[in-house]
Amino acid sequence: MKQFVVKTIANAGALAVAVGLLDKISLTGSSTGKKVGTLLVVALLFGLVNFLVKPVLQVLAFPLLILTLGLITLVINALMLLLTSWIAGKLDLSFHVSGFGTAVMGALIVSIVSWALNMALPDGKD
Template identity: 40%
Template sequence: MGFLIRTVITAVAFYIAANLVSGLYFPSLTNLIIAAIVFGVVNALIRPIVATLSLPLTVLTLGLFTLVINALMLALTALLMPGMRITSFGTAFIAAIIIWVVSWIANKLVGERTVQPVG
């Protein structure tokens, strides 16, 4: 259930970013939802490896390189998704920031579900 909620939040964030940033395009709503799923998979499988390999650079920039990693994961998603288009790295960078902010706000509003002990 958590994956479904996060996917919907990411899809909404993609929609908002596509409307705010010229240069980020999704041909259809279906493509946008599939891109949200692919983005989740990319962030789950590839982002940890990239983040680990770039740890010295992230420490050196006091964490700001994380923004570049987010933009790279969005660009990779666009490469894997037919129809999704990002015109430049600057577009990916700004869109990644917008997606992060929208996702953060939505996750705070939805809240984290915790498992209550039985008994």
């Protein structure tokens, strides 16, 4: 359970960095607390999408994974970010990613920052 919370916080932090660096990823809200709450819900949603949908896409894209030496993973991550943005829109959350190019850059940022935060934050394993 502790590891789930740490990963969710790392995802929220990584999404916050992407929102801060890229103009076409937007997070709106009337207060900082509302933005933080939205980021946490979007991070949970992003984790759920990555848990349920990403493995299916990875299996379907396995030949491309071999052919591109793993670079298709960045495209899959971008699609997961776009799907999260679409679902967030359906749930009236104020998180939006505009365009595939922005999603690719956002996925790259989220992957790097999430990896770094997961390394820095304690996960409860000894």
